[in-house]
Amino acid sequence: MLYLDSIDSKKLVVNVYIPSGDTTPTLALYDTMQYLRCPVATRCLGYAFDLATFIVAAGDKGDRSAMPYSRFILRPISGAARGQADTVQIEANELLKVRDYLHKELAKQTGQPIEQIYKDLKRLKWFTSPEALEYGIIDRIIKPDSQVADEDEDEELEGKGLF
Template sequence: MADSLPPRRVGSARRRGVEKLRITSTSEWGRSDVDCAAQAGGSVSTYNDRELDLIIKSRTIVISEDVNSRMAGRISRLVTFMEAVDKDAPILVTINSPGGEAYTGLGIYDTLRYTSCPVYTLVNGLCASAGIVILLSAEKDRRFSLPSSRFMIHQPSGGASGTASDIEIKAENMKVLRQMYFDIIAERCGHEADAVSNKAKRDFWLGADEAKEYGLVKDIIDKRSDLPFQL
């Protein structure tokens, strides 16, 4: 047919996505910023031009799903973009998540602590399991909660299959992961790791006021203007 589309080439969507970012960004970003964004590959396919532009300008990253590797990649790329635009401007990460992949949560934690930008975290719903670690990526005076939020700390869990040796190795690895998780909570909230472990033998639920008392957040806020900065 005369008006049929040409054959699609492998990788063409990725190239189009990067090109779209270049078009919208060159007017406001420096050349190095555009190159940095282009190196991020297919990340821009998640958003259209307008959405990506607004996200970069708002300097707000929204976590509102299970913690997974795809989310981690998206967060890493957005942090890279925002740091390239202004390494001194704050980044706000809002969290409403039941948790998810433990190692992915640790990776996001490291990413948010690695950036030069000051990171603030705000819980606006549920913050559980791996979500707790992401919350704690911000320094104590940069962690906040909305009034109705709920928090939950528990032990990492997982299944194991295979030979007896494989199961033993996986069990030991789970112990290491659990200790990493508790050590972060202890250090960032001002508790002993053993005390955190004892609390987390069963699901440990906290309301916003209790989370503040425990050291998970600095303060409970009602509106955006209560934050100690303006985006």
């Protein structure tokens, strides 16, 4: 992404069809998307579960979309810590910092109040495409090409007094 951004300012499209994602690589991708100068569109092509939903929401506002039957999941961030009690406490504190960052950024991307994000991410939360649109994860639902072609044809005929 950084290379493409450096050679051209054309829009990048991130197609998402991901069952989950690890936290550190997801945050690296998110930070990179926010850093780029070129526009970044996101498209959910079936499902975006867990942190993949966060990536879909991270696209440029107005250019985040999903297929009609796409599904999204948001869930509480989790981790696994072992070892001495002090080590477990340190890792738990770090996990809480990451959770707070993700929640703050998701609130910014979706327009939801931060309190709502915390409430919704206490448990697993599923979204259909229309629900993701209403929540602010996406901005539009992609129509199949045949449906778009039919609408374009209707618009052409409307001007000719046929509708």
